[in-house]
Amino acid sequence: MKQYDGSKIIDHDGDKRPKSGDVYFGTFIGCPHEIGERVHISANCSFVGVGKLYLGDDTTISPGVIIYTSSPNLDERVIGNKYTSGFEVVAADVHIGNNVFIGAGTVIHQGVNICDRVIVGAHSFVNRDIDEPGIYVGAPVKKIKGF
Ligand SMILES: CC(C)(COP(=O)(O)OP(=O)(O)OC[C@H]1O[C@@H](n2cnc3c(N)ncnc32)[C@H](O)[C@@H]1OP(=O)(O)O)[C@@H](O)C(=O)NCCC(=O)NCCS
Numbered sequence: 001m002k003q004y005d006g007s008k009i010i011d012h013d014g015d016k017r018p019k020s021g022d023v024y025f026g027t028f029i030g031c032p033h034e035i036g037e038r039v040h041i042s043a044n045c046s047f048v049g050v051g052k053l054y055l056g057d058d059t060t061i062s063p064g065v066i067i068y069t070s071s072p073n074l075d076e077r078v079i080g081n082k083y084t085s086g087f088e089v090v091a092a093d094v095h096i097g098n099n100v101f102i103g104a105g106t107v108i109h110q111g112v113n114i115c116d117r118v119i120v121g122a123h124s125f126v127n128r129d130i131d132e133p134g135i136y137v138g139a140p141v142k143k144i145k146g147f
Contacts, residue, residue: 001035009033024063029053031069036098051091051110056098062122067108069094103137117147 002022003009009023012032021039023029029041030048036057045061047053049069055061070091077087092111096102100114103122108114113129120126121137121144130136135145 001039031067042104049091049110050089052093054093054095056096056100056116058098059096059100059102061102062104062106064105065102065108066106067094069110071110 001017001019004023004025006025007023007027009017009029015032016034018035018037018039020037021035023041024043026043027041027045028047031050032052033047033055034052035055036059038058039055041061042063044063045065047067051069053067053069070089073088073090076082080087090110094108094110095113097114097116097118099117101119102108103120103124105123106120107125109125109127112126114120114126115131115133117133118130119135120141121135123139124137124141125139127140130141132143133147134143136143
């Protein structure tokens with residue numbers, strides 16, 4: 001895997017990276033991860049959290065995509081005002097299949113599974129599983145075309 005200037009990948013036990021593929025300028029991969037072959041991760045993406053991120057083969061992630069694999073329990077953190085006394089972290093792995101294209105600026109929520117052969121349009125919010133091949137757009141994403 002070729003890494004361009006300014007990108008950073010933090011290693012965790014059991015992380016897997018491909019021999020082929022690339023990670024562009026300014027992208028940060030801070031969560032545990034398993035990345036398939038021929039994956040292209042464009043500039044200024046941020047993948048963070050304590051859950052694991054799985055990226056399938058031949059998948060492209062466009063610039064500025066954010067994927068988080070955990071979040072604070074917001075009921076405790078905000079409503080219960082537990083900022084200083086500690087709050088639960090909700091973690092869930094994110095699975096992205098083979099031959100998937102994620103459009104620029106998309107945000108993907110913890111625990112989401114995206115099947116093979118999916119296009120997600122630019123600036124979408126994926127907060128539920130995508131189980132069928134097709135094109136999905138919007139916040140939250142909705143299917144506009146099947147293959
Ligand atoms: C999702 C996408 C592939 C759809 O392309 P398409 O199949 O040609 O679809 P169309 O342009 O005909 O759009 C179909 C409908 O979806 C809407 N739509 C398309 N992309 C959208 C998006 N990203 N968010 C919200 N709505 C979108 C269109 O406005 C149109 O709505 P309408 O029928 O009410 O007019 C394309 O719009 C897109 O977002 N590509 C990703 C580009 C990108 O991120 N490139 C990375 C550069 S490095």
